[in-house]
Amino acid sequence: MSLGDYLIPLAPEFIMLIGACAALIVGLTQTDDRRQFVSPFALLVVLAALVATVWLGSPTAETVSPPGLWLTSLTYFARLITLVIGALIVLVNWHQPVAEERGEYMAMLLLSLLGITLTASANDLIVLFFAIELVSVPTYVIIALSRTDSRASEAAVKYFFLGAMAAAILAYGMSFLYGAAGTTTLFSLTGGAVASLWQNGADLGPQAIIGLLLVFGGLAFKVAAVPFHVYAPDVYEGAASPVTGLLGFVPKFAGFLALIKVLSALNWELPTEVFWVLWLMAAATMTLGNALALLQTSAKRILAYSSIAHTGYMLVALLVGPVAGSGPMHDGVAALLFYMAVYGAMNLGAFALLSAFRSGDRDTETLDDLAGLARRAPMAALALAVCVFSLMGFPPTAGFLGKLYIFSSAFSLDAAHPYHGAMVALAIIGVLNSAVGAAYYLRIVAAAYVREEVQEAKPTGGMPLRWGLALCAIPMLVFFAWPSRLAGEARDATASVHQSIRADQGKVTAAEHGQADLASRDVIGSDTP
């Protein structure tokens, strides 16, 4: 087994890593003229990684996984979505930081995206932890660089200290899982992995349950779920709008991918305590997020609380899991992945609009700043309306389909499922919450379309930002009319989650599993076989 066999499947990751280093170097050049190349360069890197992803295709049974990783169709889906939305993020952030810091800014952004794809492929608790921190740590820097005023620094410091605490909780939980399992490997054909703890419905024991709860606590911070949500509104408000659009997607996607990994190791057979903790977390996240959003006057804070509420909807799908059947209408994980992709674009679009205008001498933030936008900039207001209606879950937008998939997956659970009643109740809470959510989303649309102008909104940002906004809004309509491709990718990604469940129960042959080389225990990179 030569080294190349291990490195080629990771081509997108290597492109992003080398691209991040190169972006730092481009940012070091002395003149602003040359620094202008950083943003196009970052876009080029993301697109190159996307081309490499498509060229490699979805990992098959023959694909070799490097140690500590397991390349599956989930990896492929995560790469596709991360890189497509990553390209949109680069467009929206095109002119964001001052020129001297743009190299660092784009490098951090690329590293953060790299972290997501690594999270999706991690097969080891330590790799998973580092991948998630690779997502989080650059975002602290991005927030601090995003604006020159003290609010951004305050947001960055808050996010950093709370994030460091969450990382500590996560690592502590993983140490318990390691203690219970005796290994850090998540899935293994030869047994002796963390997933084996749950083989044949064995009793978990207190150590593993404490570990799981701590891991869920640490990851709840990343996805901004109640009670670990308190940082979100302040941080989202403090960061510049294009960065806030990024914050709604990047850590959330990574957090949910990690949650999918951990729950698929559990085989979705949750111990009662763990199930009810997650159930309460989902119900509280939806309800609190929506209730507090109703009280806000700042469009940015409304969207921040809406981001918390959306985490709640996604937690519903996560709890359903892939057990009810295939396809996003039944499969909670497929519904979650579909929703995540749609959410990333619609959320980014809403924040892209806020960054496309300035009210007087400050950034557009409040509802008053948005008042009368439709008369001044009809196309931009239309894009905002599409994104906000999509967030609301109103047809004809992809957000409607996303919510439909999530709630129908909960309703389609078999009546024999141990938590059937609880999940139906949770889905009903979710539907009610979506209805409540309409109230504050409509206030944003009403401000732009109905109200008289309070303060003149001056367009700012360049063409890339406008393109980014358009490319966030148009897919919302396209994916409503034609969701089959994205839904199909989400379904295929879930297949690997199923596979990992079966793999650990020993029902999958080595060739089917995708780690055929593991069984024969080839030696990597050695001339002595």
Add this chain to the structure above:
Amino acid sequence: MLLASIEPYIAIGATVLVVAIIVVIMLIIAHVVGPKRRGPVKDSAYESGMPIVMDTERRFNVRFYVVAVLFLLFDVEIIFMWPWVLSFYHAATTGQTVELASGELAGKGFLLFGMGMFFVLLVFGLLYEWKKGAFKWD
């Protein structure tokens, strides 16, 4: 179940407890039987008689902060290199392989590549700091 899982740690817990008790006893004995002499020398910061030069809450140059951060960054990686050296030496001299956490076996080529990647990134960081001017004192 819980008791069984913490059993290996009972010895450590007993050690901690014994140490704590001994410390408390020693403090009490010192407090009760020790002679008490008060004076300006006794109350000074360094009882050994070293004269105090200046206040501790003194400003010092912010540039030391950068030095400290850089030192930390480039010092800690030796912790990563040290076990690697042992594994690599073992693999290179005996031709044996190292079992990774995933159960796969890694030969010396893989180990060399891993450290190579790490080192290249590290050197890149050094060059970046250099170009950024972090090593300039003025």
